[in-house]
Amino acid sequence: MKCPKCQRPVDHEAESCYSCGYSELEAAERYGANHVQLSRVHDAAACLRKQERDDLAEALDHLEMKFPQMLFCAYLGSLPPGVSMSELGFWLLNHGQVKGAEYARPNENAILLILDMNSKQIGVSLGYFAESLITEEDAYRALMHARPNLINAEFGEALERIFLRLSRVLRKKGRKLQKVSHQELQDQSRALNRNVLDLPPHLRPELPEKQPEIELRSA
Amino acid sequence: MKTTFLILLIASLPMAGLCSKVEMPEWEEPKAAASYILGGGLWPNDILADTDTGEGEGESEGETSEEASEGALATTEEGNELEKNPVAKKENLEFFGPAEGTEALAVPPPTEVARTKATETSVDAVAEEPVVEALPPLTGELKDLYFAHAPVDFLVDRQRLLTEQKSNDIKRFLEFHSDESDYHIYVFVVGETQKIPDDINLQQLHREWFADSPTVVMFYYREAPDMTEFVYNDAISSALPSSVFERIRQNCLREGAATDLAPDQVEKMAIELSIQLYWLSRLEQHESKEAQALAAETPIHELPASADAPELLREYAPGIFLEESGRRFVSMILTALLIVLVVIIVAAIGWTAIWWRNRDRYSGKPLLFPTFQVVPRLGGEFSGGGFVSMSFELHDPTR
Structure with missing residues (x-):
């Protein structure tokens, strides 16, 4: 795992980044501690046509039927300079509430696509459960699969292809998990959550002095 | 009184019957009958004149119809007299032909006198009989037409004894045969009464004309297939036994005898000869050693009819x-x-490609993942910041 801010490796149980001390508190300080409501496909940049929105919604319906536990959502916006997509993804998954998502689809099962129209970048933010199913390599391959559509400004079709590609990864992973026993599954979970960096627990850094202002602003 | 009146009345009845007269129809005038034309003028005058010959004579004499019937009766009596005395009959007939004893007497020329009913029936009888033209002998110019030069066409019918359509068919078939076969067939058609001149030697003529190529000449006599003569090259005749050629001849004659008309006979015999020559060529190939090896390599069925084979051949050799x-x-x-x-x-x-591409779209059985406990990091409740990104800028300096 990497720190959303400095992109350096972060241990699973780290309360904050070893390098830069980044944590959810810093994200809340910057983007707000409140919860925000999102659409399943939140087109803040208004770059999707109706036909594309309909097609994408239909594809997401199929995917939700196929994977009842998973949450598929997307955020399309024109991010201002200085806003990191990884930080935004980290904050949205922890503070966002997708409309229509049942309790069976918590944000830790979410696959959030973030499309920045200014920097021409696209990224995938994964919840805890989703990142245990989808590796970074699979996610990157899915993004590359849709690159031609993104270059041709076919954003709706690009998002659909990415989701479909990721659903294929999920299907393979699901078939593998169905074959393993409960004990093996627990072993895998432990291996996944073990201390990668083998470092002592990193304590939460102290909040800066202007913390009360942030809380007031977010309130 | 009454009795006397009754007797007088009965006695007067026969007297009244004697005095009465029956009125019969008659012409207004005695010669008015001659003014009516039989048939109302529909018939030609000549026919009326012929049919009224007996009556005309009666009219000229000014006799009535009763007199005419008497005249007809006299004619029958005269006929009986002629039958009894044929010499008198010959003297009475008017004949304009040549004198008796000449050749032309056999076929008298038509005259006006011969238009009587008796002569008409005899003329019809002659017309129904087939007219046989006496063909001239093969001498002089006709002989030169046949034998002076080597024939150009495969069918030589200088006197046009065959029909034009059939001649064309046979010619086309013989041309086709010459293209497909090693042997050429020339057919000479002459009349059944004609004879090949004595100074013409067919074998010698064949040597002069067809010494270079294997050729069969068939001399056909019209409607007399049994008189047909076949002339082969000397090399062919000497290479194979005579029984082979006799068999070919018999087969051709059998085909020719199947019909009566000359064009059909020529056609059938030519086709049969063509077939026989094919087997003859096969036989010759089999005779030579080199040909034996060649024949062993090539099966018989490698020689189907070509696409331009005439329909005539299709009819006889399907x-x-x-x-x-x-x-x-x-x-x-x-x-x-x-x-x-x-x-x-x-x-x-x-279909497989489309299915493979869209297989993710098809909703199948829902897939449930086993749940396992995850440890939060960086203080995040739902996400620990797992993120992968990519740029789709064409001129991205970072790529």
């Missing part, structure tokens, strides 16, 4: 067309099956 048509039919079926197979394979590949 067997050689069966293999070609069957092969063509089989090839057509195979081609159609191949096309259908290719279409099915292409369709299956296309």
Whole structure:
């Protein structure tokens, strides 16, 4: 795992980044501690046509039927300079509430696509459960699969292809998990959550002095 | 009183019957009957004159119809007299032909006198009999037409004894045969009463004309196929036993005897000769050692009829067309099956590709993942910041 801010490796149980001390508190300080409501496909940049929105919604319906536990959502916006997509993804998954998502689809099962129209970048933010199913390599391959559509400004079709590609990864992973026993599954979970960096627990850094202002602003 | 009156009345009845007279129809005038024309003028005057010959004589004499019947009766009596005395009959008949004893007497020329009913029936009887033209002998110019020069066409019918359509068919068949076979066939058609001149030696003529190429000359006599003569090259005649040629001749004569008309006979005999010559060539090939090896390599069925074979040959030898048509039919079926197979394979590949591409769209059985406990990091409740990004800028300096 990497720190959303400095992109350096972060241990699973780290309360904050070893390098830069980044944590959810810093994200809340910057983007707000409140919860925000999102659409399943939140087109803040208004770059999707109706036909594309309909097609994408239909594809997401199929995917939700196929994977009842998973949450598929997307955020399309024109991010201002200085806003990191990884930080935004980290904050949205922890503070966002997708409309229509049942309790069976918590944000830790979410696959959030973030499309920045200014920097021409696209990224995938994964919840805890989703990142245990989808590796970074699979996610990157899915993004590359849709690159031609993104270059041709076919954003709706690009998002659909990415989701479909990721659903294929999920299907393979699901078939593998169905074959393993409960004990093996627990072993895998432990291996996944073990201390990668083998470092002592990193304590939460102290909040800066202007913390009360942030809380007031977010309130 | 009453009795006396009754007697007088009965006695007067026969007197009244004697005095009465029956009125009969009659012409207004005695000669008015001559003014009515029989048939109302519909018939030609000549016919009326012929039919009224007896009556005309009666009119000229000014006799009535009763007199005319008497005249007719007299005529029959005269006829009986002629039958009794044929010499008198000959003297009474008016004949304008040549004198008796000349050749032309056999066929008297038509005259006006011969228009009587008796002579008309005799003329009809002559007309129904087939007219046989006496063909001139093969001498002089006609002889030169046949034998002066080597023939150009395969059918030599200088006197046009065959029909034009049949001649063209036979010519075309013989041309086709000469293209397909090693042997050429020349057919000479002469009349059944004509004879080949004594100074013409057919074998010698064959040597002069067809010494270079193997040729068979068939001399056909019209409607007399049994008189047909076949002349072969010396090399061919000496190479094979005479029984072979006799068998060919017998087969041709048998085919010719199947019909009565000369054109059909020539056609059938030519076709049979063509078939026989094919087997003759096969026999010759089999005789030579080199040809034996060649024949062993090439099967018989490699020689189907070509596409331009005339329909005449199809009628008489349909067997050689069966293999070609069957092969063509089989090839057509195979081609159609191949096309259908290719279409099915292409369709299956296309369908598989479409299914493979869209297989993620099809909703199948829901897939449930086993839940396991995850440890939060960086203080995040739902996400620990797992993120992968990519730029789709064309001129991205970072890529």
